[in-house]
Amino acid sequence: MNAVTVRRVSASEASTHTETLASALADVLLDCVEGGASVSFMLPMPREKALEFWRGVLAGAARHERILLVAETGAGRIIGTVQLITALPDNQPHRADIAKMLVHRDARRHGVAAQLMAAVDHTAREEGKTVLVLDTVTGGDAERLYQRAGWQAVGVVPNYALMPDGAYCGTTFFYKQL
Template sequence: MNDNITVRRVGADEASQYIEALADVLIDCVEGGASVSFMLPISRATAAEFWTRVAQGVARDERILLVAEDAERSVLGTVQVITAQPENQPHRADIAKMLVVRRARRQGIAQRLMSAADDAARIAGKSVLVLDTVTGGDAERLYERAGWQRVGVVPNYALMPDGTLCATTFFHKQLA
């Protein structure tokens, strides 16, 4: 695990300052084949528009934005805890857009981001977390190692960035 990496929560007052750096992360991941709701080719405008909406959600206290940065404060990864849920699910949060740039993978960054997401969710009063990921991908194994429980697989649920269909595995985690 790289000790020069810091994982921290980005506050509402600074989230908009991270839009370009987070756009770089998203573009890198999509160009690397990650099925995270975007198709190839992904434009910088599309990526920036997405992160602008995320920053607005952070400002409205609807989501928690976490980033992993190196010693030079370059963003290497990110994850979100979506806390805004229906009235009958105030105890639940969704984990979304767990992304690590390709050059920084296999250094424990994703594991640290997910641990920080658990902590942030607990602080926000959440006790049930849910997420989905491409079936058979590296992230699926990461979530299982982090204590997530597989709910099931939906075949042909989403598209990979190149347009091919992929199955999606759904997970939940009960926080202590």
């Protein structure tokens, strides 16, 4: 795989290139859901639903409610993404939630997810965040990724969510102190 870079989508880019970004990010999301990832969506998933989701994320990034990071190939193709949700209650200015850590199936096993998570840590520190929280499917590849990246498991909630095919799955909650 060509060199991969991870970058932050600026608020300006999120508002001026919404459709281009939404389309590229929809490709990643659809691939992940079709591959069985439990990331809030069910099969069959129409492309318009993915586009609508990313338009909302980009609007949130434009309003500085979240930070959107993307992993791109040297050719500029988005192959992964992750978000820091920073719009939290007044008593949690030091915290951010991590959401939608996604890597296209054809880009997996090349360190893209690890690069995204390292960029999350770096960006969170830049934003003055000291506590990060996320959740993931219990027993999945992402759970092992987070453990390797220094995240601490808090606990498991059985049958918390559904897989895209409708089967129940447990969810493990993690935190990281920066």
